[in-house]
Amino acid sequence: MTEKSWLKRTVKVLEFDKVIEQAMRYASSSLARERMERLTPFFTYEEVEEAQEATAEGVTVYRLRGEVPLGGIHDIRPSIRRARMGGVLSPQEFLDLADTLAAGRRLKHFLLELADKESLPILKEYAERIEGLKNLETKIHGTIDEYGEVLDGASPLLRKIRAEIKGLESGIKERLDRMVKDPSYQKMIQEQIVTLRNGRYVIPVKQEYRTAFGGLVHDQSASGATLFIEPEAVVRLNNELREAKLKEEKEIERILRELTHTTAEEADALSVNVESLAELDFIFTKAKYALSIKASRPILNRKKAIKLKKARHPLIPKEKVVPIDVEVGDSFTMLVITGPNTGGKTVSLKTIGLITLMAQAGLQIPADEESEVAVFSQVFADIGDEQSIEQSLSTFSSHMTHIVRIIQEMVPDSLILLDELGAGTDPTEGAALAIAILDHISRRGARVVATTHYSELKVYAYNQPQVMNASVEFDVETLSPTYRLLLGIPGRSNAFAIARRLGLPAGIIEKAKAQVGSESRELEQMITNLAESRKEAEMKREEAERIQEEMVRLRNSLQEEKERLERERDRLLREAAREAEEVVKKARREAEEVIRELRRLGEEEGARIKEHRLIEARKRLDEAIPTLETGRRERGAVPSSPHGLKAGDEVYVHSLKLKGIVLEALGEDEYLVQVGILKTKLNGRDLEKREEEKTRHEKAVIRTANRRERVRTELDLRGQTVEEALIHLDRYLDEALLAGLPQVTIIHGLGTGALKRAVQDYLRSHRNVERYRSGGQGEGGLGVTIAELKG
Known part of the structure; x- marks a missing residue:
């Protein structure tokens, strides 16, 4: 059997061609439909991995954007060939060319823009191959109108x-x-x-x-x-x-x-364009099909192991299909599915084979995430009653002919699917032959999934460590299969149970049981016990999964609530910051107005400024300064009266919110205090003694040094809005000035340039900024601005 013939047969019996027909409906152009029609499985790990990665990128694009601009793509290859050969293209052919060029330009822009944010290496590579050829497109539209008529x-x-x-x-x-x-x-x-x-x-x-x-x-x-x-x-x-x-x-x-002629000059670029567009449309066709059947990307392995979770046959309607869990190839190399006819064994077998072919063709599979598939170099399938009328072969002969070819062609990394192995002949001989065939294949190292209704193969699978029993569940109450695949449990015949449910007299059933050997009865009893234990375990597992899902739901709900509260907190903090900024700006305006007033008074009256005018100005300045109530002291509370104040002590006057020097103790807790140029009598309860300090110069040096230690020489504003950034910049410049920093670095990044412009506009108008410039080499380049502060 040549590779082409065995693959053709496998594709047919597993109905892979019908899957392709389904997927072709999602193609946007004849180019993609043509590629889908030719799609066959790959048989090397690297090819399958690349094909799966391409499909996964397509799915990512649809999940992020919902739609892809694929309209307007035509198969312009015949037109390109005619242009090369010197023929004359028709107006409609030129319109198809222009439409395809425009479609390529839109798709390229769409994908490259998305590739800047997401990792899409395969799609990006195809998009970069597309040439705009805007001049040719413009010339076509300047020559031919939308109805295919040559323009005047x-x-x-x-x-x-x-x-x-x-x-x-x-x-x-x-x-x-x-x-x-x-x-x-x-x-x-x-x-x-x-x-x-x-x-x-x-x-x-x-x-x-x-x-x-x-x-x-x-x-x-x-x-x-x-x-x-x-x-x-x-x-x-x-x-x-x-x-x-x-x-x-x-x-x-x-x-x-x-x-x-102009088109012929661009024939090479046009050919690259159309091939790139065809491949992109092909990838997105596979992606749309994956989303339509709720498929997932399989995990590929090199150990010839299949582990499918909730796998569904893609050709069975969603409302009827029953998911199966199945594995083979890891801890055991063979899976033997036993049970009566019409129980769903063949559907399970086809599901395993078809999903394997889909995965190796680069299609995502109808199974839950974390499902694994191997990359096999060959996939053989002998399924169904394919009696050859021309050769007058029986069912048994037909199956044996195919199995002989499989044995001759198989290699260790083959997957072999055998339906009703040994059927069509004497049950005793058929079972013995089936066991011998499985033994031979096992020694060759291939992976096998076989179905049979022979009881002898149940015992064989039980006694062989590399073989696992499985069965399709059957509901005796409804007399119908559930199509759930049960690993580790051989199939039951259910003949006696079904006969009893259908009303066959008990005496007949008991007589029939007596005809069955003790070993068979013990085997059936063992299977019954296993099935009941499995059912009980399934119920407990489902309950555990339900509880786990509920916990996950509650955790997600709590996380969402936490995030909501954090967003609300951040919003309130931003609002508070904006309000605080307005208060500070207002306070500064008031303070500057007071200072201007004081200067005017000084100029008008020199040293003859009246004390009440100074106190009035000081009061306006105090009112302009915003204060925050800390809650540590009630409003209006007066600190306790200090004791032992003497001339020369530095004090804080609470009523004036100013510092002063005690000139003289007047008795009865009253003191003459110098506050600026003002001398006034104050009660001791209004005064708070300051601790002994160093000289003013020493204090200024220490304070500046401490501030310099606390204030960094750079401010990073990246990731902030312009409004947030300017609030932080204003606060930072005040701290830098108080710390005595001569120069600071503002990091704003490149981005759109909006943040950089806002920062430099602000620095330009700031009264304490001497000059500013963009960063040089080694300083951060255009992503930073250096500001020199006034001393």
Whole structure:
């Protein structure tokens, strides 16, 4: 059996071709449909991995964007070949070319924009191959309109010829219109219309008046009562019109030939474009099909192991298909599915084989995530009753012929699917032959899934460590299979149970049981016990999964609530920051106004400023400074009176919110205090003694050093909005000035440039910024701005 023949047979019996037909419906162009039609499985790990990665990228794009701009792609390959050979393309072919170029340009822009945010290496590579060829597209649209007509402006000569044609047509129609409306001709004219026959303008004349107009007869009505005559008066004009139209056709052919030549010059680029578009449409076709059947990307392995979770046959309707869990090839190399006929064994076998072919063809599989498939170099399938009428072969002979070929062609990394192994002959001989075949295949190292209804194979599978029993569950109550695959449990015949449910007398059933050997009865009992234990375990597992799902749901709900609260907190903090900024700005305006007022008073009155005017200005300045209530002290509370104040002590005056120096203790807890240029009597309860400090110069040096240690020389604003960034920048510049920093670095990144412009606009108007510049080499480049601060 050649590779081509065994693959063709496997594709047919597993109905892989029907899967391809389903997927082809999602193609956007004939190019993708053609590729889907030719799709066959790959048989090397690297090829399968690349094909699966391409499909996964397509699925990612649909999940992120929902749609892909694939409209307008045409198969322009025949047009490219004709252009290369020197033929002349038709207007419609040019429109298809232009549409395809525009589609390629849209798709390329769409994918490259998305590839900047997501990892899409395969799609990006195909998109980058597409050339815009905007000049050719523009030339086509400047030559041919959307209806496939060559435009007047395609050449000056064509414009002139068409103007001539228009004038001639107008003259002919005008002359014929006068003729059909002339009262003297009314009885001769069948209808007052001017029409065309054979490209010439004619009028409908009654048969009996054919000689009244002279000229030429071009047509007649079905009854012969009406003749379509070109009157002699317009023959010359019609001839001139015909000549003009021939010149038009010649000029149009010249224009199309010239445009075809331009197209031929871009033939190589156009071929690359169409191949890239075909491959992209093919990838997105596979992706759309995957989403339609709710498929997932399989995990590939090199250890010849299959582990499918909730696998579904893709050709069975969603409302009818029953998912199966199945594995083979890891801890055991063979899976033997036993049980009665019509129990669903063949469906399970086909599901395993078909999913394997789909995965190796680069299609995602209808199974849950984390399902695994191996990459086999061969997939053989002998399924169904394929009796050969031509060769007069029995069912058994037909199966044996195929199995012989499989044994001859198989290799260690083959997957072999055998349906009803050993059927069609004597049960004893058939079972023995089936066991021998499985033993032989096992020694060769291939992976096997086989179905049978022979009880002997149940015992064989139980006693062989490399073989696993399995069965399709059967509901005795409803007398129908559930189609659930049960690993580790051989199939039961259920014959006695079914007979009892159908009403066969108990005596007959008991007599039948007596005819069955003790070993068979013990085997059936063991299978029954296993099935009951499995069912109980399944119920517990389902309950555990339900509880786990509920816990996950609650956890997700709590996480969402946490995130909502965090978003609300952040929103409130942003609002508070904005309000605080407004308060600070207002306070600064008030403070600056007070300072200007004080300066004006100083200029007007010199040292003669009245104390009450200073106190009034100081009060306005204090009111302008926003204060935050910390809750540590109630409003209006006065600190306790200090003891032992003496002349020279530095104190804080709470009522004025200013520092002062005690000049003299006046007795009864009253003191004369110097506050700026103001001397005033104050109660000791209004004063708070400051601790002993160093000299003013030493304090300033220490304070500046401490601030420099706390304040960094750079501010990173990346990821912030312009509004947030300017709030942080304003606060940071104040801290940097207080810390005595001579220069700071503002990091804003490149991005769209909006943040950089906002930062530099702000620095330009800041009163304490001496100058600023963009960063140089080694400083961060254009992604940073260096600001020098005033001393």
